[in-house]
Each structure stands twice: as C-alpha cells, then as structure tokens.
Amino acid sequence: xxxxxxxxxxxxxxxxxxxxxxxxxxxxxxxxxxxxxxxxxxxxxxxxx
Amino acid sequence: xxxxxxxxxxxxxxxxxxxxxxxxxxxxxxxxxxxxxxxxxxxxxxxxxxxxxxxxxxxxxxxxxxxxxxxxxxxxxxxxxxxxxxxxxxxxxxxxxxxxxxxxxxxxxxxxxxxxxxxxxxxxxxxxxxxxxxxxxxxxxxxxxxxxxxxxxxxxxxxxxxxxxxxxxxxxxxxxxxxxxxxxxxxxxxxxxxxxxxxxxxxxxxxxxxxxxxxxxxxxxxxxxxxxxxxxxxxxxxxxxxxxxxxxxxxxxxxxxxxxxxxxxxxxxxxxxxxxxxxxxxxxxxxxxxxxxxxxxxxxxxxxxxxxxxxxxxxxxxxxxxxxxxxxxxxxxxxxxxxxxxxxxxxxxxxxxxxxxxxxxxxxxxxxxxxxxxxxxxxxxxxxxxxxxxxxxxxxxxxxxxxxxxxxxxxxxxxxxxxxxxxxxxxxxxxxxxxxxxxxxxxxxxxxxxxxxxxxxxxxxxxxxxxxxxxxxxxxxxxxxxxxxxxxxxxxxxxxxxxxxxxxxxxxxxxxxxxxxxxxxxxxxxxxxxxxxxxxxxxxxxxxxxxxxxxxxxxxxxxxxxxxxxxxxxxxxxxxxxxxxxxxxxxxxxxxxxxxxxxxxxxxxxxxxxxxxxxxxxxxxxxxxxxxxxxxxxxxxxxxxxxxxxxxxxxxxxxxxxxxxxxxxx
Numbered sequence: 099x100x101x102x103x104x105x106x107x108x109x110x111x112x113x114x115x116x117x118x119x120x121x122x123x124x125x126x127x128x129x130x131x132x133x134x135x136x137x138x139x140x141x142x143x144x145x146x147x
Numbered sequence: 148x149x150x151x152x153x154x155x156x157x158x159x160x161x162x163x164x165x166x167x168x169x170x171x172x173x174x175x176x177x178x179x180x181x182x183x184x185x186x187x188x189x190x191x192x193x194x195x196x197x198x199x200x201x202x203x204x205x206x207x208x209x210x211x212x213x214x215x216x217x218x219x220x221x222x223x224x225x226x227x228x229x230x231x232x233x234x235x236x237x238x239x240x241x242x243x244x245x246x247x248x249x250x251x252x253x254x255x256x257x258x259x260x261x262x263x264x265x266x267x268x269x270x271x272x273x274x275x276x277x278x279x280x281x282x283x284x285x286x287x288x289x290x291x292x293x294x295x296x297x298x299x300x301x302x303x304x305x306x307x308x309x310x311x312x313x314x315x316x317x318x319x320x321x322x323x324x325x326x327x328x329x330x331x332x333x334x335x336x337x338x339x340x341x342x343x344x345x346x347x348x349x350x351x352x353x354x355x356x357x358x359x360x361x362x363x364x365x366x367x368x369x370x371x372x373x374x375x376x377x378x379x380x381x382x383x384x385x386x387x388x389x390x391x392x393x394x395x396x397x398x399x400x401x402x403x404x405x406x407x408x409x410x411x412x413x414x415x416x417x418x419x420x421x422x423x424x425x426x427x428x429x430x431x432x433x434x435x436x437x438x439x440x441x442x443x444x445x446x447x448x449x450x451x452x453x454x455x456x457x458x459x460x461x462x463x464x465x466x467x468x469x470x471x472x473x474x475x476x477x478x479x480x481x482x483x484x485x486x487x488x489x490x491x492x493x494x495x496x497x498x499x500x501x502x503x504x505x506x507x508x509x510x511x512x513x514x515x516x517x518x519x520x521x522x523x524x525x526x527x528x529x530x531x532x533x534x535x536x537x538x539x540x541x542x543x544x545x546x547x548x549x550x551x552x553x554x555x556x557x558x559x560x561x562x563x564x565x566x567x568x569x570x571x572x573x574x575x576x577x578x579x580x581x582x583x584x585x586x587x588x589x590x591x592x593x594x595x596x597x598x599x600x601x602x603x604x605x606x607x608x609x610x611x612x613x614x615x616x617x618x619x620x621x622x623x624x625x626x627x628x629x630x631x632x633x634x635x636x637x638x639x640x641x642x643x644x645x646x647x648x649x650x651x652x653x654x655x656x657x658x659x660x661x662x663x664x665x666x667x668x669x670x671x672x673x674x675x676x677x678x679x680x681x682x683x684x685x686x687x688x689x690x691x692x693x694x695x696x697x698x699x700x701x702x703x704x705x706x707x708x709x710x711x712x713x714x715x716x717x718x719x720x721x722x723x724x725x726x727x728x729x730x731x732x733x734x735x736x737x738x739x740x741x742x743x744x745x746x747x748x749x750x751x752x753x754x755x756x757x758x759x760x761x762x763x764x765x766x767x768x769x770x771x772x773x774x775x776x777x778x779x780x781x782x783x784x785x786x787x788x789x790x791x792x793x794x795x796x797x798x799x800x801x802x803x804x805x806x807x808x809x810x811x812x813x
Contacts, residue, residue, distance in 0.1 A: 109752060110751045111743070111747065111748075112753070112756045119759070120759075127796075130284065134773060140778065147191060147775060
C-alpha cells in the first residue's frame with residue numbers, strides 16, 4: 099500500500115525518537131551499572147537509604 | 148453461580164464483579180505486606196527523621212500537608228489517561244494478559260518505583276530525579292538522563308494528545324475507487340443539501356475492490372463524492388468513483404464541554420484567590436456543578452447554530468490542543484493549571500468511585516475471550532505480538548516512568564512524616580492500578596463486534612476484515628449476547644463512532660453501558676435509558692479529556708523547564724523560568740514537537756512509542772534508586788529494584804527492536 103508523505107514522516111520521526119531514547123537509556127545504564135559496582139565494592143555503608 | 152459466570156453457546160463467560168473483588172484482594176495483600184516490607188527493611192522509614200517539608204518549610208514549595216490531602220494530590224498528578232486507554236487497546240490480545248500484567252506489575256514494579264523514588268527524593272531534600280542523578284552519578288549521567296526525560300515527556304504528550312484528537316476531531320476517510328455500495332432492501336441513497344454529499348442508509352452492503360471482502364454497515368453514514376458523481380439510481384448498487392470519501396463529523400458536544408472547563412477553571416481560580424479566598428470546598432463544589440452543567444448544556448450544541456464553532460476537523464483539533472498546551476505552559480500556574488488540576492482531581496476520584504460501584508452493581512459479563520488467538524501476533528490497535536507489546540500497551544496502570552517525575556516533583560516537598568511515604572507512594576499507585584482494571588473491565592464487557600467496529604481505522608478495514616470475520620465466527624452467540632450494534636449505540640449517544648480508534652471512545656461507550664445498567668435494574672423504561680446513554684457517554688469523554696488535558700498542561704510545562712534549563716547554558720537569561728521570551732520560545736519548541744507527532748502519527752505509531760519511552764523512564768528511575776540503595780546496608784534487597792528494572796528493560800528493548808525492524812521493513 100502506498101504511504102502518504104505525512105505517514106512516512108510520522109514513521110521516520112517515531113523511528114528516530116525511539117532509537118534516540120533507547121540509545122540514551124542504554125548509555126545511562128552503563129553509567130548506573132558502573133556506579134552500582136563501585137558502591138558495592140566500597141567499605142563502610144551508610145545506614146540510611 | 149450466576150453471580151460468578153454464565154455458560155452461553157458452550158463458552159463460559161466470567162462476570163466482572165468477582166474479577167474486580169479478586170484483584171482488590173490481591174492489591175490489599177500487597178499493600179499490607181509488601182509495602183510494609185519495603186518501608187521497614189529496604190527504606191528504613193523513620194518518623195524521627197525530619198522531612199524536607201519540615202526542615203526547609205518556606206510556605207510555598209515546602210509545606211507539611213495532611214497525608215490524605217497529599218494522597219489525593221499525588222494520585223491526581225500521576226493518573227493521566229494511560230491507565231484508562233492502555234488496557235482498552237490491549238484488549239485485542241484478550242483481557243487476561245493485560246489483567247495479569249496490571250496486577251503483577253502494579254504490586255511488584257509500579258508501586259515499588261513510585262514509593263522508592265518518593266523516599267529517595269524525601270531523603271535528598273525533595274530533589275528532582277534529574278538532580279538526584281547529578282548528585283549520585285555525576286554531570287554526564289545527568290545530561291544523558293535529562294535529554295532522555297525531555298524526549299520521553301514529549302512523546303508522552305503526543306500519545307495523550309492523539310487520543311483527544313481521535314475522540315473529538317472530524318475527518319474525511321478516502322474510500323477506494325470501484326468500491327461498491329448497495330443499499331439494503333427498501334432503503335435508498337439520499338442526496339444531502341449543499342456539498343456533493345449523500346447519506347448512505349443503514350444496513351448497506353460494502354464490497355471492497357478486488358478480494359478486499361464484503362461486509363454490512365448497520366449504521367447510516369455520510370459519503371462525499373467529486374462534482375457530479377451520483378448513483379445510477381437511489382436504490383441500485385453504486386460503484387464509487389475516484390475521490391470519494393466518508394465524512395466523520397467532529398464531536399461538537401464533546402468539544403463544547405471540554406472547552407467549557409477552561410473558563411470554569413479560571414472562574415474557580417478567581418473564586419479561590421479574589422472573590423472568597425480560602426473557601427476551597429466552596430470553589431470545588433462550584434467547579435463540579437459547573438462541569439456537570441456544561442456536559443448537560445453540550446447536548447444543545449449539535450444541530451444549533453453554534454455547532455459549526457465546535458465541530459472541528461482533526462487538523463483543527465490538533466491546532467487548538469497545541470494552542471491550549473502552549474498558553475497553559477506560559478500562564479502563571481495559579482491561574483489555569485492549578486484550578487484545572489483541582490477540579491479534575493475531584494472529578495477523577497468521584498468518577499472512579501462511581502465506576503467501581505457501577506461495575507459491582509451491573510456485574511456485566513466479560514464478552515471478550517481471556518486470550519484472543521486471532522490477534523495474538525498483532526491487530527488493529529497494536530502491530531506487534533502479545534509479547535512484548537501487551538507490556539508496552541498497558542503501562543501507566545502497571546509501571547510508568549512518568550510517575551517518577553511526580554514522586555520527585557511536588558509530592559516529596561509536602562510529606563510531613565516519613566512513614567506516610569508508604570500510603571502516598573505505594574497506595575496511590577495501587578489505586579491507579581484499580582482504575583486500569585476497571586477500564587479493562589468496562590471495555591471487555593462490550594460486544595467484541597462493537598469493540599472492533601470502533602477500533603479498526605476505516606482506512607485499514609480491508610486489512611483486518613478477514614480476521615474479524617473469523618473472530619466473530621469463533622465467538623458464536625457468546626460474542627454478541629447483548630445484541631448491541633454500532634448503529635444502536637450511535638443512535639443512543641448521538642455521535643459517529645465507527646473508526647474512532649485510540650481507546651477513549653471505546654471506554655466511554657463501555658462506561659455508558661456499565662453506568663446505565665444499574666438504572667435498568669431499577670425498572671426504567673428503554674426510552675428513558677436511551678436518553679441516559681448520551682449523557683453518560685459525553686460525561687465519560689469529558690472525564691477522559693480532563694485527565695489528558697491535565698497531563699498536557701503539566702507535561703508541556705515540565706518539558707519547557709527542561710528546555711529552558713538546557714538553553715540556560717547558552718544564555719543565562721533562558722535559564723530563568725520567569726523570563727517571558729525564554730518561556731515563550733521553550734514552550735513553542737515543545738508544543739511544536741509533540742504537535743508534529745500528533746498531526747502526522749497514527750495510534751499504532753504513537754502509542755507503542757509512548758509505551759516504550761514511558762517504561763524506559765521507569766528503567767532510568769529504578770536504576771537511579773538502585774545506585775542509591777547499593778551504597779547502604781539495604782543493598783541486600785537490591786533485587787526489589789533490579790528485578791522489575793530488568794523485566795521492564797527486557798520488554799521495552801525487545802519492543803523497541805521489533806518496532807525499529809518493522810519500520811525499516813516498511
């Protein structure tokens with residue numbers, strides 16, 4: 099089926115937005131994992147959350 | 148046993164009330180035991196720790212608030228349209244997958260996230276999620292998280308805005324050339340005054356071109372053709388020429404009622420701040436009465452000379468919605484945003500209570516199948532398969548990253564005692580889960596034929612007609628026990644319903660059915676009941692739109708602050724929220740971004756994107772609090788955060804990958 103230009107644009111926009119969000123969250127999780135590992139290996143826990 | 152289930156045509160149909168009672172029981176157990184465990188062991192909540200509302204009290208942002216008032220505020224802030232719409236759309240997979248995810252997700256993921264993020268913010272001077280990231284993980288992680296949050300908020304706004312546009316805006320749907328329309332015996336096409344428009348009578352048969360299928364439209368509809376085109380005779384089959392389209396009028400009643408909520412909010416604001424300062428209850432009652440009055444008054448708009456003012460196309464509805472979001476984002480919060488939120492929070496809690504009571508009294512049968520094999524690998528509301536898309540479709544009622552912005556926004560600045568975090572964080576999310584379950588029940592109690600008549604986009608009917616025919620054949624008599632056709636429902640609610648995808652209209656019809664049924668038991672006659680349908684329907688549409696508009700005005704403002712914060716690095720003046728040129732520019736950019744997505748998108752592009760983005764924000768929130776917990780003695784309980792985080796991550800990443808692959812294949 100032929101797609102309308104607006105539909106193609108929507109497809110491209112949603113694709114770009116999805117890729118961007120997935121990438122940023124993946125990068126964020128790298129930071130978070132590194133931080134959890136660093137804190138886990140540290141001595142002297144603080145008592146409170 | 149009739150109270151629990153009914154056997155029809157060899158199929159056992161479950162009733163709604165036992166399901167609702169069972170779910171409420173599980174949620175009560177989760178609140179009693181799991182939230183107590185989180186409070187005592189994981190978070191070590193202690194009332195002797197002074198909260199930011201006590202330590203930093205300034206009478207404006209930091210202010211100790213009664214726990215029940217704060218519960219209401221927090222619930223109103225987190226409950227957007229997601230819990231109403233998602234479960235309705237997920238019904239294409241059957242009601243059981245969505246229901247199970249709602250119950251398990253809300254107890255073990257959503258409520259945990261809301262409660263722990265709230266505790267984290269209370270322990271960090273009421274800081275926002277992005278600020279907590281900066282403190283815990285440094286400026287780079289903060290930059291990444293902030294940009295993800297900004298994108299996610301914009302996508303969420305587009306998702307919610309689209310639902311309003313589909314529920315209210317009119318459109319012209321192109322019909323393929325050589326499609327054949329045949330009026331039923333004894334009926335005829337009728338030329339309408341003015342434009343090249345014809346009324347196609349009820350019961351007309353439609354033969355799609357090629358092997359596109361053949362089906363009957365029980366309801367009448369308006370057809371627009373190019374200049375001079377007409378049928379051979381009024382009652383003979385009509386082979387449509389190129390350029391023909393079906394006209395779906397906008398909902399003037401719905402738009403009028405929703406438009407009225409803006410001056411009503413301004414009036415309530417004036418009442419609270421100028422006319423009778425401090426008389427909050429009085430202002431609330433005034434707002435409630437006026438909103439109900441507007442719903443009733445709206446019934447006089449269709450057919451009146453004001454109809455054309457409120458009957459907008461989808462493009463015009465997008466424009467009006469964007470204009471509203473833009474203006475609400477710039478105006479002072481006390482003028483429009485706060486009184487609107489205030490009115491809508493009363494309306495939300497009242498309507499949900501009404502719906503729970505209505506469901507228990509009506510005790511309708513769940514007419515959809517528990518698991519729907521026909522659309523298990525994708526259907527009209529969602530392209531993807533049951534896994535992972537049921538977890539993406541049903542988000543806000545199970546787990547929603549958007550809530551973490553509220554839990555680290557206004558709420559932590561008003562908590563008076565640490566132990567109240569359990570009620571406010573965990574309890575209000577459980578209530579949101581109840582909203583989602585009730586929405587699911589309302590939609591599942593609709594005749595599946597009616598559900599798909601509303602939820603298949605008119606342009607895509609040929610694509611799904613074969614599957615829908617197979618579904619009805621498999622359901623047999625049990626599928627249409629109530630024999631309520633779309634023609635009958637359209638007549639009762641006085642609106643065009645076919646092809647109004649997006650979930651809002653389906654839910655409004657479901658709500659109207661549930662809320663009318665107890666009146667039927669009281670012995671009201673059919674004619675009177677028909678009259679009630681249209682009021683319940685429009686009340687439900689107004690209720691949903693209020694949910695959504697509340698999120699749109701708050702969300703546009705949140706995104707505006709994020710843009711201004713970023714622009715402030717280029718020029719310090721932009722960083723000041725009160726600087727008007729900066730506010731206008733940032734609001735304009737944000738509105739333009741979500742408006743473009745709404746204007747060009749469709750439900751199967753926007754809603755999955757919204758679901759993925761929203762739940763990825765939950766991953767960010769859970770990861771952030773996991774970082775905090777890993778540095779404390781409570782780190783042996785890290786699984787309570789990492790478990791749901793990994794599950795949500797696996798579903799969202801799988802869905803994201805599949806979406807990208809689907810798009811590339813197109």
